Amino acid sequence: MSKHFVYLDHAAATPLDPYVFDVMKPYLKEVCGNPSSFHTVGKQAKDAIEVSRETMARLLSARPDEILFTSGGTESDNLAILGSARANKEHGRHLITTAIEHHAVLEACTYLQKKEGFELTILPVNTFGLVDPDQVAQALRPDTIFVSVMMANNEIGTIQPIAEIGNIIRKFRGSNAFPLFHTDACQTVGTFDLNIERLHVDLLTLNGSKMYGPKGIGALYMRRGIKLQPLQFGGAQERGIRPGTEHVAGIVGLAKAFELVQQDREKENERLVRLRDMLIRGILEHIPKTRLNGDPKKRLPNNVNISFLDIEGEALILYLDAKGIYVSTGSACASASLDPSHVILALGVPYEVAHGSVRFTLGHSTTEKDIEYVLDVLPHLVEKLRVMSPVHVEEKYFT
Amino acid sequence: MNYQQLPQSGKTGDVSSKDGTKSWFYSDIVKDHFFHPRNFMHEDGDTSIYNAIGKVGSPACGDELRVWMKVDPKTECILDFRWQTFGCGSAIASTSMCSVMVTENDGMTLEEARAMKPQDIMERLGGLPARKFHCSVLCDKALRDAINDFYRRIGKPEKIIKEASRMIDPISKVTDHDIEEAVLEGAQTLETVQAKTKVGIGNPGVLPAVEELIRFYREKYFG
Structure with missing residues (x-):
């Protein structure tokens, strides 16, 4: 084991x-009641949920009854899409999304x-991973009921013009209720002001595990008046849209985590951008045949995605792992699907x-020393793998 | 009992140790060959001293292997075996292990090398994750390609074993080789092979032959 511990997988x-x-601890131990129970211990749990809901609503400039707690980003996305498409299919059967969304x-x-007989338009992105708002406008049809565009991409960090797209959709629908606009904001909870009114979104996904909160908890903002068909059945919790006994400690943790990352947002963004650019510059300048994936400017403050030509990503992450540096790859070899x-x-x-x-x-714990250490060991590891590789990709792909 | 201790499952990685207490995605032998590869061809290596070369894969599909072999023309023993690999940890470790196996104990004869199977390389590596099995197949193929090249160069075309592919479904243009690849990538049933190759979709007459091949390759590689 390496004596270093440089965790650079905060997007995961x-x-x-x-x-x-x-703040979660009491709800894992002392406050043992079921929030649906009609006694003091139950009410303590219920109160904790409602206070957390108010916190979430305040941070989003929304109303408490517009916040739904779920088990995480995947469930929120699924519920937003499947739930609204199924509940509103008599209004149209056309959906729009983009090629770089989360699975x-x-x-x-x-x-x-x-x-289920829906029509789907998957919009392309440009070479930096940006969605063109004009293409969204052109794809809209009278029978479009749902548009989903992520706020920032989890792999390449490209930030999408959500407010602009939201505005286009709002103008298109005029006095009609559709299409609805959904965004997956999981990667941006600690980065942006998520004021719902300014973003012009109808549904918004967020989760705990990307903002220093607990795993297995998430939320879906849904504008008042939107109909969603539940994915699960068996209770009146979360207004019957998401039944099941609530994860009380998770909910309390989610709201607190959201509050904390929003508080320090601007200062932390500034710090991360500096470290991010130091890492990007260091790699591009000192390691030949490297390419930055994603937009150089419209980019999450903590995201660096680089292609090292002529070598394979999984091999490199294993070499980095042995040096105590923990990262991810988009290589096929590291995925179960190949x-x-x-x-x-x-x-x-x-x-x-x-x-x-x-x-x-990058994340809260990342220091300048960590980046220096990565820049110190990385060139040697890349070189070691390149020496073993018979592949020499043409220059046009990395300039 | 110490309740504070973190539970460790030997089954969380794709490869687990014999006592089931430790896991990593690769075995210790794989890691050793991956971090300390044997016999690879240096960039400035003199390739003219080798009398057979083999190649398989392409960077687009995620793996490319090249091998250089020096064969004694009289005894047909492999005297030296060098390689370069673009690929993941198991592709690098498989080629490294293959190079050790064909050259140890004064070298295998070409006949012995041809009798070697991908499973033999995998066994020596202490196992590979199931989804990485195709990596050991690739280096076996590069080795076979080099053996053919040797016979081609010395003018013994009758000793070349062509792994010709046979068209199974002329409509979807799927060959037996495509089905072999699909099985190696983890497809075990007609449906999963069809999902990967589209074989027999719109041409159901070929399905019995396809099912026969799936069974054949499953037994060959996983039996």
């Missing part, structure tokens, strides 16, 4: 904030297309670029 999961853990969005949409990242391929680059892509995502 963030460590739990100790303060969040502290929780893409697979829910393709399921509706294949199994398919390379759909996000990197959507940028219009050859498969080789996707196979050699590595994602570093």
Whole structure:
């Protein structure tokens, strides 16, 4: 084992904030009641949920009854898409999404297309991973009931013009109720002001594990008046849309984590952008045949995604792992499906670029020393693998 | 009992140790070959001293292997075996282990090398994750390609074993080789092979032959 511990996979999961853990503890131990129970201990649990709901609502500039607690990002995305498409199919059967969405969005949409008779438009992105708002406008049809565009991409960090797209959709529908606009904001909870009114979204997904909160908890903002068909049945919790005994400690932790990341947002963004750019510059300048994936400017403060040409990403992450550096790859070899990242391929680059892509995502614990250490060991590891490789990709793919 | 201790499952990785207490995605032998690869061809290596070369894969599909072999023309023993691999940890470790196996104990004869199977490489590596099995198949194929190249160069075409592919479904243009690849990538049933290859979709007459091949390759590689 390496004596170093440089965790650069915050887009996958963030460590739990100790303060969040502290506020969760009573709800894991003393407050044992079921929030639906009609006694003091039950009411304590119920109160904790409602206070958390108010906190969430305040941070989103929404109303408490517009916040639904779920088990995480995947469930929120699924519920938003399957729930609203099924509940509103008499108003139209056309859905729009983009090629770089999380699988929780893409697979829910393709399921509706294949199994339930919906039509699906998947919008392309440009070479930086940006969705063109004009293309959204052109794809809108009178029978479009749902549009889903993620706020920022989890792999390449590209930030989408959500407010602009929301405005286009709002103008298009005029006095009609459809199409609804959904965004998956999981990667941006600690980055942006998520004021719902300014974003012009109708549904918004967020989760705990990307904002130093607990895993297995998430929320869905749904604008008042929207109808969703539940995915599960058997209780009146969360207004019957998401029945099942609530994860009380998780909910309390989610709200506290959201509050904390929003408080320090601006200062932390500034710090991360500096470290991010230091890492990007260091790699591009000192390691030949490297390519930055995603937009250089419209980019999450903590995301660095680089393709190391002529080598394969899984091999590199294992070499980094041995040095105590923990990162992710878009390579096929690291995925159970043996398919390379759909996000990197959507940028219009050859498969080789996707196979050699590595994602570093920074977080609260990341220091300048960590970045210096990565920049110190990385060139040697890349060189070691390149010496073993027979592949020499043409220059046009990395300049 | 110490309740504070973190539970560790030997089954969380794809490969687990014999006592089931430790797991990693790769065995210790795989890691050793991956971090300390044997016999690879240096960039400035002199390739002219080798009398057979083999190649398989392409960077687009995620793996590319090249091998250089020095064979004694009289005894047909493998004197030296060098390689370069673009691929994941198991692709690198498989080629490294293959190079050790064909050259140890004064080297295998080409006949012995041809009798070697991907499973033999995998066994020596202490196992590979199931979804990485195709990596050991790739280096076996590169080795066979090099053996054919040797016979081609010395003018013994009758000793070349062509792994010709046979068209199974002329409509979807799927060959037996495509079905072999699909099985190696984990497809075990007609439905999963069809999902990968589209074989027999709109041409159900070929399905019995396809099912026969799936059974054949499953037994060959996983039996």
